[in-house]
Amino acid sequence: MVKLFKLLSPPPKWRFPVMIVLGAFVGLAIHVLYLSKALSYLSDEPKTCVNCHVMAPQYATYQHSSHREVATCNDCHVPHNNVVNKYLFKAKDGLRHASIFALRMEPEVIFILDEGSEVVHNNCIRCHSQTLTDPKLATQVPQHTQNTQDRACWECHREVPHGRVNSLSSVPNARVPVPSSPIPDWMKEYLNETDTK
Amino acid sequence: ANSIMERRAESVFAYIPQVNYNQWEPRNEVWGENFPREFETYYNTKDTSFRSKYNGNAMIDMLEVDPRLVVLWAGYSFSKEYNQARGHYYAVKDVRNILRTGGPVDENDGPMPATCWTCKGPDVPRLMNEIGVAEFYKGKWAGKGHEVVNPIGCGDCHDSETMNLKITRPALVEAFQRQGKDIEEATHQEMRSLVCAQCHVEYYFDKKRVEGANYLTLPWDNGTTAEAMEEYYDNINFSDWTHQLSRTPMLKAQHPGYEIYSMGIHADRGVACADCHMPYKSEGGQKFTDHHIQSPLNNVANSCQVCHREETEKLIKNVYTRQDQIIENRDKLEELLVRAHVEAKKAWDLGATEDEMKPVLMDIRHGQWRWDYAAASHGGSFHAPTEIGRVISTGIVQAQEARLSLARIFAKYDFNKEVAYPDITTKAKAQKYIGLDMDKLNKEKADFKKNLIPKWEKKAEERESTYQVKK
């Protein structure tokens, strides 16, 4: 281990420039994380997904769906079977989204990936298992669970929760929260001033 | 979210089934004791109060609605009686009552073969298991009347151990095999249509396969389009009957429901029969399959609206629009076919030769086959409107082609008038026109009902009383 570290560490006369370069990288990385509000990506707050305006259509449709009050984006889009999985998936997904976004590679119409689909499907079941499974049937019909859950829920519930029109332009005028405060700056200043007094 | 997580702690309480029975239990009431919700909804197929524009669960006398059919089927039993079907609950009752099965006086009498029972209930797989498939297809319809007494039900579609969907009719399995497909590889979703495809399919009786048996066969070897099945029948020189007026070797299409559905957009998108005709229903916070199989237009909320957010009226209108668009030309085709039959008769009367008539009869055969393919499947105009529209167009071309050749034959035999269209404005007139003695037929049926049916029921009761059902 020590050997490995030694092998990787630069020769002495390079140390200083390397430190500077590394420092710059770290700084840059922090800057990027700050700008992209990466930390907020770790929270469950739906607004954080809208840091990217490409997520606006999904946010807007979700905001108008029956699920607004009962589920967050992450309730559906992140695995909830265990904590490690949850954050692993988040990190992987988040990094992919960020890279594609920065590279301007997002298509006009975003499609959920198979992996993500699986995750969402399991989350539907997680919440709705009461409706889906009849304990009486479950004991008698060995395939009962499988039979009621082997198709994507939204094959039938096509409108849940994002509706059926999917495109970056599908909600042109939606009030998607551009992170801001409803209180104007002049009032904040005024309040701050009166506060300190 | 947390509280929801906790609520997932499922209470798996031990459950003892009420009754125990095996796969050959034909009585729906018995299975129903274990599955009350499914059974109760199944029993709703008894209801006959809903009528849509063209269908619904009422019994509709199609020969009365459309007396042209009588002439199209002249010489064939369908000209005696044909109804728009009703619920599964009536399957046995209706096949007994229909004039097509005649009034047999004993088990060796009557116009129909035993095979007619095949799609009428769960006694069929039971009996096939007992006596063998080919044996089942042998003999007269009246010969097995005491055996098939329970209407279509659980045992037709379910495995008694697992309640999995199951194929219980050999014809479908054999048709798959001949096409080189393995029905055992069907997905669960496909099974939700394939259980229906056991019965809602075009079929014919192969008399050559097993000596003395009317072997139920699906003519799918070349495919399931109107053309592919027509080619199949032409190749084996098959005909259901010879038309009484035109002497055409005819084909009868019977409810190619599954075949046509498969060519529609819903099948393309993976929507199964059960999604529309057996949608989920919730009761007391439980979701289960609604076994009230019927026109979805009587239940738009659970069928269509789960997928389509439009208003009920709009969705119903969508269905009617498609049906109207098809049926306008289907009716026209019927009229042209009636004319073709009547004109062909005239040509024979004028002395036309077999050689002259052969191409004409071929056109009539094909034209009417295509009409029937489109008409016999009552859901077809919605299940696959663009395909049915196409088939009807080709039928019109053929019917008119026949009439053009006939016009040339008329010219040859110096007949230069239009052949009059018969007065067939009512079912009675049409049946009289083709010379049916309806009083006799009705009388025979009444006697049969009085004499034979009570015997059948008694025998069945005795048999069923010996079945073992463990409580």
Add this chain to the structure above:
Amino acid sequence: ANSIMERRAESVFAYIPQVNYNQWEPRNEVWGENFPREFETYYNTKDTSFRSKYNGNAMIDMLEVDPRLVVLWAGYSFSKEYNQARGHYYAVKDVRNILRTGGPVDENDGPMPATCWTCKGPDVPRLMNEIGVAEFYKGKWAGKGHEVVNPIGCGDCHDSETMNLKITRPALVEAFQRQGKDIEEATHQEMRSLVCAQCHVEYYFDKKRVEGANYLTLPWDNGTTAEAMEEYYDNINFSDWTHQLSRTPMLKAQHPGYEIYSMGIHADRGVACADCHMPYKSEGGQKFTDHHIQSPLNNVANSCQVCHREETEKLIKNVYTRQDQIIENRDKLEELLVRAHVEAKKAWDLGATEDEMKPVLMDIRHGQWRWDYAAASHGGSFHAPTEIGRVISTGIVQAQEARLSLARIFAKYDFNKEVAYPDITTKAKAQKYIGLDMDKLNKEKADFKKNLIPKWEKKAEERESTYQVKK
């Protein structure tokens, strides 16, 4: 990081007009300076590299693909040349090049009226504003060649002040009025189709309304189905030309795109032309309407997939399936109509009387009208497949009805053979069959292009150089 920073700013974008012009500015390049994204995508309609199974933005010589058309249009200019359309960029070029407009030698010469310019570009509303609508419709096509030089563009669909969608063609407004509807009440979403309905509609020239003018009129007073428009034309005894072979008073259907689309499921669900043919597009976070109007099959991702989650191949296959289902019978109907025309000619030759022929000609007229209604709208087989299927069926019935009557007439005149189908396997053979002198037509066109067009362009350039554009 930079790009993330930039892209967050993208969404906030102030519109500063680069140039100032008014509603009558016909040059797309000028509007384009203010709206570079819309202009650049509009300019892509220049591309002619995409071909789908039946359509696409390549120019397709339809008479070569399908020489039957030559016979169907015998005696009418369409038999000289007819192409599957290409992009809006070519509108002016193509109307100049087409043999249908002939080779006029001066402004009072040529077969076509000025009205032919109506749908070819934004010079039209400009000119109508200058000289008046009726005046615009007067005179020969060649008389306004120097006026209409900019192809279809911004001024045809937009208000120059607000960029709102705008109706700039009187015929559409008048058609609405006569139906008792107010086009000003159209919703925003409806406008996204109505701008197209200015041109992609069936029309005829009313010669009675204003003395000396070929007044552009949409025959929608009784409705927009094939039957309703047919009835309209029958009532006013209108015909586009008399068929050279059968002497039928014919109707020509021209691209009833909007009418047919309105009867499809997409219109029923509120989907507009622009949703499929001008989908939204994002470039650098800026959303705008893709003005590259073309077959959506060249852009499934942004058009269909906004609403359908199926794979591109599957969606394209859905379109082709519907087109195949229609076109099979449309082609058959063409053949039957060719036969009807040829047979009618034979009947005349045999000495048939006007009275005998009248019902025959009526059937031919109606049968071909319905065929053309279905064929002239290149998108129709997808826009409303069930309706087009229906119309074609009715057309087949009529074409065959005509041939049946003809067979009876033949019998009367003792002619008892099949009339031979002409050898029309290529466009050249078909044009020779109907006696067109193609060399002459091509020569005239070449001379016209050499002599007249340069003059038109020079005049236009002079005029446009006087337009005021404030920077």
